[in-house]
Amino acid sequence: MAKRSCRCRGRWAVPHMSIPLSEPNLGPAETAHVLEALQTGFVSSVGAAVVKFEQDFAKRVGRKHAIACSNGTAALHVALRLVGVEAGTDVLCADFTFAGSGNPIAYLGANPVFIDSERETWNLDPELVVREIERRAAAGESQPSAVEVVHVLGQPARMEEIVDVCERYGIPIVEDAAESLGAEWSTGRYAGVHTGAVGIIGCFSFNGNKIATTGGGGMLVTDDDELARRARHLTTQAKVPAIGYLHDEVGYNYRLTNLAAALGNAQLGRLDEFVASKRRIANAYDEAFANLDVVLPPRVEGLDSTYWLYSILAKNEAERDRLLAHLEASGVGARALWRPLHAQPAYAGSAHIGTGVGMELFERGVSLPSSTHLTVDDQETVIKAVRDFYDGELV
Ligand SMILES: *Cc1c(COP(=O)(O)O)cnc(C)c1O
Numbered sequence: 001m002a003k004r005s006c007r008c009r010g011r012w013a014v015p016h017m018s019i020p021l022s023e024p025n026l027g028p029a030e031t032a033h034v035l036e037a038l039q040t041g042f043v044s045s046v047g048a049a050v051v052k053f054e055q056d057f058a059k060r061v062g063r064k065h066a067i068a069c070s071n072g073t074a075a076l077h078v079a080l081r082l083v084g085v086e087a088g089t090d091v092l093c094a095d096f097t098f099a100g101s102g103n104p105i106a107y108l109g110a111n112p113v114f115i116d117s118e119r120e121t122w123n124l125d126p127e128l129v130v131r132e133i134e135r136r137a138a139a140g141e142s143q144p145s146a147v148e149v150v151h152v153l154g155q156p157a158r159m160e161e162i163v164d165v166c167e168r169y170g171i172p173i174v175e176d177a178a179e180s181l182g183a184e185w186s187t188g189r190y191a192g193v194h195t196g197a198v199g200i201i202g203c204f205s206f207n208g209n210k211i212a213t214t215g216g217g218g219m220l221v222t223d224d225d226e227l228a229r230r231a232r233h234l235t236t237q238a239k240v241p242a243i244g245y246l247h248d249e250v251g252y253n254y255r256l257t258n259l260a261a262a263l264g265n266a267q268l269g270r271l272d273e274f275v276a277s278k279r280r281i282a283n284a285y286d287e288a289f290a291n292l293d294v295v296l297p298p299r300v301e302g303l304d305s306t307y308w309l310y311s312i313l314a315k316n317e318a319e320r321d322r323l324l325a326h327l328e329a330s331g332v333g334a335r336a337l338w339r340p341l342h343a344q345p346a347y348a349g350s351a352h353i354g355t356g357v358g359m360e361l362f363e364r365g366v367s368l369p370s371s372t373h374l375t376v377d378d379q380e381t382v383i384k385a386v387r388d389f390y391d392g393e394l395v
Contacts, residue, residue, distance in 0.1 A: 027143030037262035065228035068256035072205025089145035096358030152181035154308030173199035187302030191325030282307035
């Protein structure tokens with residue numbers, strides 16, 4: 001196996017040894033934008049690049065306001081606080097997701113209620129959300145202070161039922177669209193709407209492994225003028241324009257730097273190219289694995305995934321472990337899917353409404369290299385390694 005040089009690295013890249021899981025795609029446009037920002041001297045939290053990034057991003061996802069943040073977790077923290085999540089309240093949240101979805105709930109002293117996935121989309125199960133909210137209503141219990149919908153792996157969640165029940169009881173929806181930049185619904189009530197543009201606030205991440213990166217960064221989007229003003233205020237230490245330092249509440253240092261936004265501008269300009277690459281990679285994997293005894297990622301009419309991280313399901317946990325070991329030995333940077341949040345030591349004792357689907361996705365799931373600049377040769381190497389494994393399993 002050829003050694004690879006460590007040129008640029010997402011958090012999930014395996015240095016020096018294998019085809020990375022998901023690496024940033026950086027070219028001349030990125031260099032030019034970052035250099036220009038550097039030359040203006042505006043490297044910190046104000047500057048033309050941040051303004052442009054926010055404006056272009058809002059336009060791209062179809063929302064009135066976009067507020068750049070230091071990362072996606074920070075954006076979610078501010079979003080949940082702004083919609084009224086307070087200590088002691090419950091927040092319904094997807095269970096099968098990255099820890100960055102759940103941690104901001106804990107930052108606010110609120111109690112996550114982790115809702116299991118549906119098998120069809122791997123996203124939180126609308127039926128479980130509806131049932132829990134209606135159960136609370138019937139029992140006269142207090143309703144959650146928010147519902148946090150996550151669009152995992154680039155796959156838009158099924159929204160209609162969740163929106164309807166939340167509207168009925170006045171519960172705000174925050175969308176964690178960290179993994180679904182570029183993904184839209186294509187049929188139904190939200191046809192043509194971008195993920196993150198349905199809830200009162202949507203949040204995105206530009207971590208190095210995401211479809212577009214700023215090195216580290218995030219975005220909060222909303223159509224509400226007052227929420228946007230408050231988001232901008234809270235992310236800049238809640239500093240009031242006045243002589244001297246005046247802060248009218250406890251804020252955060254959560255602004256994105258101009259230098260990072262410059263990188264974001266270059267990446268946003270290439271987003272369509274990136275989405276097309278992810279989908280092309282997914283189609284090639286689907287075709288290559290069609291006759292293997294694995295479950296392929298969701299393909300749901302109207303819920304068009306970007307396949308941010310292409311993931312398959314092995315037969316069971318033991319087979320997943322053997323597959324991961326085989327891929328590692330073959331120089332393929334594969335990785336297991338997330339352990340559901342309710343099963344994390346950090347969330348021991350938290351509420352969980354489950355059917356076992358998320359745990360099964362964890363036990364069986366394997367993500368395969370999905371960088372937007374994955375070469376045909378490298379993808380062939382991955383495909384051959386997976387096929388060789390299953391040929392070996394048969395004997
Ligand atoms: C990446 C990610 C986050 C957090 O974003 P950061 O920018 O890494 O803080 C939150 N939720 C999900 C689902 C993510 O994948």
